[in-house]
Amino acid sequence: DTAVSQTPKYLVTQMGNDKSIKCEQNLGHDTMYWYKQDSKKFLKIMFSYNNKELIINETVPNRFSPKSPDKAHLNLHINSLELGDSAVYFCASSQGRGLAGGRNEQFFGPGTRLTVL
């Protein structure tokens, strides 16, 4: 009965490869997010989708492409992986996009540790 799940948990790959990370939430939430946690443990937003619509797109290289087939899933595809992409990627979800009433309270998945060699 995991709320927010991600696969894979670990991903080790060579530079230049293309890889995908999958995220699913069973909370019935409308909004999902991808965050990146770098080697200094600093967390930064990358993307957010609300009901399959992209609503936040931070300054992220266009090698990163999120895809939301439905509101319970948000996948992250990364092309031409670079050494600097090594990080832990977290998926999160919230009830909605509004701030009132705590609808933006976010719940996180366990993370995917990506290592690019």
Place this chain on the structure above:
Amino acid sequence: KQEVTQIPAALSVPEGENLVLNCSFTDSAIYNLQWFRQDPGKGLTSLLLIQSSQREQTSGRLNASLDKSSGRSTLYIAASQPGDSATYLCAVPGGSSYKLIFGSGTRLLVRP
């Protein structure tokens, strides 16, 4: 531009102590503030969300306070236990957006 700072970066206390973790933010126009816990190699667990209209929020041995005007929040942990050892992160929505802006965290070690 909202910035979130957490002090101290690391804290080591003996079991049983009460302790306070600090979080400050530069833009006081926030809707709410969320405290998280992150265990090594694990995801983030939401501990408390405190609304801008609230001054305090409690969950078990945890108590979060919020002073919007001074741009500060504290997380009070009563009677600390070794199982409380983790990194504690605070986060606020960035302006009118609901993307979270995170502090760099406080790494807590509770010694048996």
